[in-house]
Amino acid sequence: MKKIFLIEDDPKIAYLLKDYLEKYEYNVVITEQFDNIVKVFKTIDPHLVLLDINLPRYDGFYWCRQIRSISNCPIIFISARDSGMDQVMAIENGGDDYITKPFNFDVVQAKIKGIMRRIYGEYATNKQADTIETNGLFLHLTTMEIEFQNQTTLLTKNEFILVKILMEQLNSVLSRTYLLELLWDDENFVDDNTLSVNITRLRKKLGDIGIKNSIQTVRGAGYKMVDAWRETE
Template sequence: MRIYIVEDDPKIRDILKDFLSKYDYQIETVKDFDQITQEFSVFNPNLVLLDINLPRFDGFYWCRKIRAISNCPIIFISARDGGMDQVMAIENGADDYITKPFQLEVVVAKIKSLMRRVYGEYSTDKSSTLIDVDGLSLDTSSFILSFQTKECLLTKKEFLLAQTFLTQTEKILSREFLLERLWDDQDFVDDNTLSVNITRLRKKLADLGIDQAIKTIRGAGYKLEKTWGPNQ
């Protein structure tokens, strides 16, 4: 597994590189802070560790740039511990957030958990990568959600939400259940984080021509109702 570290503090960068290398990860660190997406594309990592405070453009900017070309998992590592910073990280496509100072063992645990989720538990047999509910299809190998002639690319969190809803259509799913599916550490999740991702998924469904399918059940959670299909 390959990890790309984007950190401008050389001491922290070297500590992370040396420690993670002991776990047989192949590590590449940023060389040119103006060429992060190019370096990312060449190295083609399985995961990115990304700082927020970087020269010229911040980590949020580079997270968006990476998200535009890849669903590779991204973990922010930053000294900024405000709740709004964590929400912004999620809104820009991050999968997790670790505050400095951090314990190296916690970083490794987060990486292993995310790697398992992305490349292990949620990796499916190539012969059955499609989840289809009355024409609304989710390709679990490419994160593409499609309906009729339209399709859109989902982020990792949007994909996990869509996968959960499509495999449990018409069932009320509690916020706690959805948070457990998306994050191991619920303490990391700001109260608005799930709502942000639900809103993003609703918008992408609307872009496909499916409106008001994800219902908010007050005091209970959310439900995906089949507002599309032959009987609608």
């Protein structure tokens, strides 16, 4: 049974969501310790986190960063904030998806199911070879890390999905619509700008390990990855 860590300070919403999700055989753990969420996270060791933004003491963006510093566990924000900037901040701070309150329970369940399937189920990468290698660039599938010339950086789920498909289809142009469909079950639920945020964040992480100018924007078409790092070898 997959375990979900629900971080929501409105008891009514928390328990309604818990009751609904447990009908689908998820083990939902609600926290009441909002001052030490990372400690609770480590104790629970969940498969997925549902995270509100407006929380006591520190907001959800802060706790997302703290969790992301120690884990690649997928994180879905659930918040009454509906501005595009809040959604961008959620992605920039390490979130994988964003659902606006009031939400449809079926949409929440569908998004959770999609992420669980990609990370732990039939599409899980740990059922494939452990590493993808392209001209000296290594993508470690089970740890979600990318390595170049003995420098390694940790990826979020969305960054991992993007770089994996870009490496597998090196030099091929991949449309924005196609990439959105890989990241989310229904692109209509997601602001297109979140893909740009993920690409920007991925470019920065690649740059940190010496991979520069490898992900190119093809105007009006999408993105492609070229092995520009070969020039630095």
